Amino acid sequence: MPTVSERGRIMPDSPIRKLAPLAHEAKERGVKVFHLNIGQPDLPTPPEALAAIRSIDRKILEYTPSEGILSFRQKLEKYYHKFDIDVTADDIIVTSGGSEAVTFAFMSCLDPGDEIIVPEPAYANYEAFAIVAGAKIKSIAGNIEEGFVLPPIEEFEKLITPKTKGIMICNPNNPTGYLYTQQEMNAIRDLVKKYDLYLFSDEVYREFCYTGAPYISAFHLEGIEQNVVLVDSVSKRYSECGLRIGALITKNQEVKKNVIKFCQARLSPPLIGQIAAEASLDADPQYMLDNYNEYVQRRKFLIDGLNRIDGVYSPIPMGAFYTVARLPVDNADKFCAWLLSDFQYEGQTVFLAPASGFYTGSDKGQDEVRIAYVLNKTDLGVCLKILAEALKVYPGRKERKGAV
Amino acid sequence: MPTVSERGRIMPDSPIRKLAPLAHEAKERGVKVFHLNIGQPDLPTPPEALAAIRSIDRKILEYTPSEGILSFRQKLEKYYHKFDIDVTADDIIVTSGGSEAVTFAFMSCLDPGDEIIVPEPAYANYEAFAIVAGAKIKSIAGNIEEGFVLPPIEEFEKLITPKTKGIMICNPNNPTGYLYTQQEMNAIRDLVKKYDLYLFSDEVYREFCYTGAPYISAFHLEGIEQNVVLVDSVSKRYSECGLRIGALITKNQEVKKNVIKFCQARLSPPLIGQIAAEASLDADPQYMLDNYNEYVQRRKFLIDGLNRIDGVYSPIPMGAFYTVARLPVDNADKFCAWLLSDFQYEGQTVFLAPASGFYTGSDKGQDEVRIAYVLNKTDLGVCLKILAEALKVYPGRKERKGAV
Numbered sequence: 001m002p003t004v005s006e007r008g009r010i011m012p013d014s015p016i017r018k019l020a021p022l023a024h025e026a027k028e029r030g031v032k033v034f035h036l037n038i039g040q041p042d043l044p045t046p047p048e049a050l051a052a053i054r055s056i057d058r059k060i061l062e063y064t065p066s067e068g069i070l071s072f073r074q075k076l077e078k079y080y081h082k083f084d085i086d087v088t089a090d091d092i093i094v095t096s097g098g099s100e101a102v103t104f105a106f107m108s109c110l111d112p113g114d115e116i117i118v119p120e121p122a123y124a125n126y127e128a129f130a131i132v133a134g135a136k137i138k139s140i141a142g143n144i145e146e147g148f149v150l151p152p153i154e155e156f157e158k159l160i161t162p163k164t165k166g167i168m169i170c171n172p173n174n175p176t177g178y179l180y181t182q183q184e185m186n187a188i189r190d191l192v193k194k195y196d197l198y199l200f201s202d203e204v205y206r207e208f209c210y211t212g213a214p215y216i217s218a219f220h221l222e223g224i225e226q227n228v229v230l231v232d233s234v235s236k237r238y239s240e241c242g243l244r245i246g247a248l249i250t251k252n253q254e255v256k257k258n259v260i261k262f263c264q265a266r267l268s269p270p271l272i273g274q275i276a277a278e279a280s281l282d283a284d285p286q287y288m289l290d291n292y293n294e295y296v297q298r299r300k301f302l303i304d305g306l307n308r309i310d311g312v313y314s315p316i317p318m319g320a321f322y323t324v325a326r327l328p329v330d331n332a333d334k335f336c337a338w339l340l341s342d343f344q345y346e347g348q349t350v351f352l353a354p355a356s357g358f359y360t361g362s363d364k365g366q367d368e369v370r371i372a373y374v375l376n377k378t379d380l381g382v383c384l385k386i387l388a389e390a391l392k393v394y395p396g397r398k399e400r401k402g403a404v
Numbered sequence: 405m406p407t408v409s410e411r412g413r414i415m416p417d418s419p420i421r422k423l424a425p426l427a428h429e430a431k432e433r434g435v436k437v438f439h440l441n442i443g444q445p446d447l448p449t450p451p452e453a454l455a456a457i458r459s460i461d462r463k464i465l466e467y468t469p470s471e472g473i474l475s476f477r478q479k480l481e482k483y484y485h486k487f488d489i490d491v492t493a494d495d496i497i498v499t500s501g502g503s504e505a506v507t508f509a510f511m512s513c514l515d516p517g518d519e520i521i522v523p524e525p526a527y528a529n530y531e532a533f534a535i536v537a538g539a540k541i542k543s544i545a546g547n548i549e550e551g552f553v554l555p556p557i558e559e560f561e562k563l564i565t566p567k568t569k570g571i572m573i574c575n576p577n578n579p580t581g582y583l584y585t586q587q588e589m590n591a592i593r594d595l596v597k598k599y600d601l602y603l604f605s606d607e608v609y610r611e612f613c614y615t616g617a618p619y620i621s622a623f624h625l626e627g628i629e630q631n632v633v634l635v636d637s638v639s640k641r642y643s644e645c646g647l648r649i650g651a652l653i654t655k656n657q658e659v660k661k662n663v664i665k666f667c668q669a670r671l672s673p674p675l676i677g678q679i680a681a682e683a684s685l686d687a688d689p690q691y692m693l694d695n696y697n698e699y700v701q702r703r704k705f706l707i708d709g710l711n712r713i714d715g716v717y718s719p720i721p722m723g724a725f726y727t728v729a730r731l732p733v734d735n736a737d738k739f740c741a742w743l744l745s746d747f748q749y750e751g752q753t754v755f756l757a758p759a760s761g762f763y764t765g766s767d768k769g770q771d772e773v774r775i776a777y778v779l780n781k782t783d784l785g786v787c788l789k790i791l792a793e794a795l796k797v798y799p800g801r802k803e804r805k806g807a808v
Binding site: 001002004005006007008009011012013014017038040041042043044045049050053054055056058059060061062063064066096097099100103107108109110111112114125128129132133134165166196197198226227239240241242243244252254255257258259261262264265266267268269270271272273276 | 405406408409410411412413415416417418421442444445446447448449453454457458459460462463464465466467468470500501503504507511512513514515516518529532533536537538569570600601602630631643644645646647648656658659661662663665666668669670671672673674675676677680
């Protein structure tokens with residue numbers, strides 16, 4: 001048998017999905033498993049999107065332009081203007097999900113051996129997409145004790161080498177729910193400008209900011225307009241993860257030229273997804289508000305509940321629909337596996353994502369988990385009860401000295 | 405401004421799409437442009453697929469499993485069995501189009517610097533996907549005079565180095581329409597076995613074989629079951645290019661493990677596309693037969709017509725819906741551009757794909773074009789007339805000595 005690629009071998013298993021076989025086995029045993037491990041919202045897709053799909057009256061489901069359907073891109077332009085993101089339809093390239101946008105951004109800007117700096121915990125697949133591009137992620141770990149604020153910019157600067165080509169951020173953040181402040185974004189901007197770096201900015205959770213603090217887009221930062229590559233997706237904001245529609249947005253013509261080549265090679269993003277996503281942009285404002293309010297309530301309910309469990313600590317996330325919480329356990333990987341394979345409370349258990357997979361450059365987060373609040377409050381209440389009961393009997397329970 | 409990637413810079417422009425701006429300008433001038441440049445069939449998508457889309461009654465458009473929806477993969481298993489392709493649902497991984505299948509195949513099997521051998525003219529994007537993977541294509545040019553038969557296997561063997569990891573074929577072939585014989589496939593099998601290579605086999609046109617000669621799948625070849633990575637797509641066979649649904653099929657567990665990692669990183673293939681593609685597998689046999697018969701007639705009509713034009717030669721394609729034809733011109737790139745920018749016949753012109761882009765390793769094909777018979781016979785008749793008139797007045801007309 002011919003050997004497989006080393007690149008495939010070093011690809012990390014998804015921290016979100018690697019325990020899925022254990023969850024499957026639990027279900028086979030008749031245990032109900034609550035999924036808080038994955039960012040799959042339970043909220044409805046906009047009726048406008050579903051109606052658009054149901055009323056498709058084409059005879060042929062053709063390729064769309066490689067860069068996406070023009071009318072969709074024009075509507076996205078207007079959408080971004082609402083957030084004071086000054087881009088035109090020409091700057092917007094439609095991709096197969098935010099995943100493809102990150103991949104094409106790295107492919108177009110980075111060569112094998114190039115480095116990017118990523119504050120962590122970070123969305124685990126950035127590492128995977130960097131491996132795809134042959135690039136290297138240098139990470140700087142944040143702290144749960146400090147609520148996952150941006151690590152000091154001097155820490156970033158220390159990591160800069162001749163190979164450093166960019167910084168990647170996610171704002172509001174997955175997995176922490178942190179929202180970068182104006183001051184933090186300005187510090188990033190200054191560093192990007194000083195070293196002429198790319199700023200890859202994943203802003204797919206912009207609709208979900210809960211504290212009144214402003215959402216600062218990378219495109220709001222003056223003087224680095226040519227350095228910004230913004231990643232977007234309709235998956236989370238309209239609860240339509242299955243459409244696989246995202247976007248890569250850049251004003252840099254050279255980057256755009258490269259990205260278009262990768263787009264042309266894969267021919268077209270999904271047609272039906274674009275039609276549905278375009279219709280979603282006309283979603284009733286009440287729909288958006290209802291979903292927003294639902295997340296606001298879940299957030300309060302979940303975080304209050306977590307912090308009431310003995311030995312558990314979660315900072316208050318400012319955006320997105322995740323939190324990273326610290327548990328009184330020896331090892332969160334073991335604990336999450338144990339929850340699925342050895343534990344049940346009244347025939348139920350909970351699937352959490354160990355946070356270790358979100359820290360690629362350090363051994364931090366060994367006692368942390370990511371929790372996605374993608375279930376309703378009733379279910380979240382059950383999950384909190386399950387977690388509390390589990391922590392009482394988990395054999396690897398471990399108190400942390402000086403815990404917050 | 406930070407520099408863009410070298411990888412992006414060396415990505416070839418699509419030979420199929422690079423003249424699109426000239427076509428756009430022609431249309432702006434009021435010229436009707438017939439598109440024979442692109443493999444976008446004009447035939448209808450199966451009504452079963454459209455009905456499945458219109459009757460979607462989900463409230464949330466969720467991620468599907470990263471490897472694709474199980475019921476779809478199970479139905480694909482049965483589909484392949486009809487062609488004596490002995491695979492199980494476990495061997496089938498659903499991808500975002502055949503494009504992603506080729507990309508993941510290369511990513512999973514090849515490391516930067518690895519080489520694959522490709523008989524050409526070949527589908528241009530194999531080169532693009534090889535660049536994405538950092539791999540190198542070594543090509544062996546076939547000849548229009550010999551009807552694009554497989555070049556002698558000794559030519560392949562001569563190119564084998566320690567870096568050679570595989571052979572990539574497309575059967576039936578895009579762009580030539582050639583269908584490999586049992587003897588040719590056996591020769592490939594023996595070479596694959598001798599050097600323990602991967603055989604990447606793109607078989608998306610299997611439904612379109614016109615001569616009664618058998619379609620030989622790579623999976624029909626005994627003794628190399630672990631070496632085969634088959635690429636498939638529903639785009640062409642059901643005229644649903646816009647769905648972006650393909651498949652990667654392998655019995656090699658190590659390859660599969662790598663591919664799944666790449667699948668998990670991009671989360672999910674398109675949900676709606678999978679639902680429609682699954683429904684397409686139930687398409688009325690009469691639908692498939694009607695489309696087949698339509699291509700049979702167009703093929704005869706087009707090839708007869710081409711060979712009646714003075715100085716034009718096309719072999720008779722045995723499958724797919726393309727032919728590579730030789731024209732009495734100095735340079736087909738120039739001629740195709742001239743057709744769009746300087747020529748019209750009764751307010752109409754034709755968009756052909758210069759064949760040079762399908763030959764990446766040689767300067768062959770300078771006077772060849774790829775023609776897709778994706779228009780009805782009436783339109784094909786007009787196209788033939790336009791081409792004949794164009795060749796009468798094209799300033800770069802050039803007769804070839806000893807033309808067939």
